[in-house]
Amino acid sequence: GQQVMQIPQYQHVQEGEDFTTYCNSSTTLSNIQWYKQRPGGHPVFLIQLVKSGEVKKQKRLTFQFGEAKKNSSLHITATQTTDVGTYFCAGEKTSYDKVIFGPGTSLSVIP
Amino acid sequence: DSGVTQTPKHLITATGQRVTLRCSPRSGDLSVYWYQQSLDQGLQFLIQYYNGEERAKGNILERFSAQQFPDLHSELNLSSLELGDSALYFCASSVKGAGNEKLFFGSGTQLSVL
Numbered sequence: 001g002q003q004v005m006q007i008p009q010y011q012h013v014q015e016g017e018d019f020t021t022y023c024n025s026s027t028t029l030s031n032i033q034w035y036k037q038r039p040g041g042h043p044v045f046l047i048q049l050v051k052s053g054e055v056k057k058q059k060r061l062t063f064q065f066g067e068a069k070k071n072s073s074l075h076i077t078a079t080q081t082t083d084v085g086t087y088f089c090a091g092e093k094t095s096y097d098k099v100i101f102g103p104g105t106s107l108s109v110i111p
Numbered sequence: 112d113s114g115v116t117q118t119p120k121h122l123i124t125a126t127g128q129r130v131t132l133r134c135s136p137r138s139g140d141l142s143v144y145w146y147q148q149s150l151d152q153g154l155q156f157l158i159q160y161y162n163g164e165e166r167a168k169g170n171i172l173e174r175f176s177a178q179q180f181p182d183l184h185s186e187l188n189l190s191s192l193e194l195g196d197s198a199l200y201f202c203a204s205s206v207k208g209a210g211n212e213k214l215f216f217g218s219g220t221q222l223s224v225l
Contacts, residue, residue, distance in 0.1 A: 030211070045213035045215070098169055099144070101153050103152070
């Protein structure tokens, strides 16, 4: 079945350092979404990527969708303590298939 | 506030028991999703409903069942509970249930099976 993997599982960074999490799918995806879950909270939608090779930016966050639409990355520049949380990617094979979440990358930021 | 309401927030029960988790989607959303999140685990997709009909099924155990009612709220029933069923159960909703829509998550129901 379809699998979505993420690395690393955990990342500890010093405040101000950059952070990247990678998402890989065993199958081609129609689109990919990214969510953030703060400790004790619920997942909150960040962004969706649809096109092959697409790059989107939200302030210090940069999201990429691979050319083959099987991988994606989230890069945070100059992390802040407010970036703490678990970042999930989520994808599906077709627009009406079930949305499969990756296992998430838990980010800790040391002040 | 996502607009998705889940009740109860916390549930403590014993092995072998049955519980019902409730979810009210955002106003206007027709699709409801259920996810299970165990400690240090990701979000495991259980089941999706759209306008009262089951649309997609994930790794949902036979002891678990769900339904979406005419008013669009949904219930997840967990029976013959085991210790391993202890987890955070999230409900999410979207407008049409299409994969290119963002999901709005509720605050979850923390289930503890003792």
